[in-house]
Amino acid sequence: EDKSIHICFPFPEYLPLWYPKANVILKALVYYLLPLLVIGTFYLLMALHLLAASDMPGEPGVFHKQIRTRRKVAKVVLCFVLIFAVCFLPNHVFLVWFYFYPNASQQFNDFWLYFRITGFCLGFLNSCFNPIALYCVSGTFRKQYNRHLFCCCGLEGTRPGRGSVRSVWSNGSRYHSTVRATDNITL
Numbered sequence: 001e002d003k004s005i006h007i008c009f010p011f012p013e014y015l016p017l018w019y020p021k022a023n024v025i026l027k028a029l030v031y032y033l034l035p036l037l038v039i040g041t042f043y044l045l046m047a048l049h050l051l052a053a054s055d056m057p058g059e060p061g062v063f064h065k066q067i068r069t070r071r072k073v074a075k076v077v078l079c080f081v082l083i084f085a086v087c088f089l090p091n092h093v094f095l096v097w098f099y100f101y102p103n104a105s106q107q108f109n110d111f112w113l114y115f116r117i118t119g120f121c122l123g124f125l126n127s128c129f130n131p132i133a134l135y136c137v138s139g140t141f142r143k144q145y146n147r148h149l150f151c152c153c154g155l156e157g158t159r160p161g162r163g164s165v166r167s168v169w170s171n172g173s174r175y176h177s178t179v180r181a182t183d184n185i186t187l
Contacts, residue, residue: 024099028092036088040081047074076137080130087126090119 011020050070094116098104134141 020099024095028096032088032092036081036085039084043077043081047077050074050077072137076134079133079137083129083133084126087122087129088119090115091123092119094119 009020011023051074094112097112098108101107131145135145136142
């Protein structure tokens with residue numbers, strides 16, 4: 001059975017033949033390689049700074065806990081770079097293949113269609129993966145996230161050892177505070 005896949009080209013036919021290739025390369029450089037280089041460089045520098053333990057004051061027990069915490073944060077930071085690289089790579093690989101491979105329009109099949117759709121979706125999902133990765137790795141982020149999530153559900157005040165959450169309105173802004181039975185409030 002013959003099967004056909006229709007391909008839409010985003011570039012009008014009146015543009016010069018070099019324009020689509022130049023556009024794809026420029027987008028790969030500006031939207032992928034340059035940001036990857038920038039975040040990779042700065043996150044690597046941040047991770048190296050976090051792992052440099054020579055400038056941490058404190059007692060030996062606290063010192064080792066700080067080193068563990070810094071290593072964990074360094075891993076999270078490097079994980080963000082990896083997530084960005086993985087999420088945006090398929091889309092750019094597809095575009096480079098499609099516009100630079102001589103028989104790409106004849107070779108376009110279900111694999112490349114699904115590869116393109118996956119790359120497109122991963123590009124958008126990148127924004128979702130960062131908080132999920134942070135939630136999985138960082139106990140502090142997880143604790144604050146759960147605190148705010150359960151605060152909205154009204155469950156924060158029901159946990160033992162916790163105070164109840166009170167909202168205060170001032171000048172049109174809402175402030176949350178935790179009030180315990182033993183707290184004195186002065187207005």
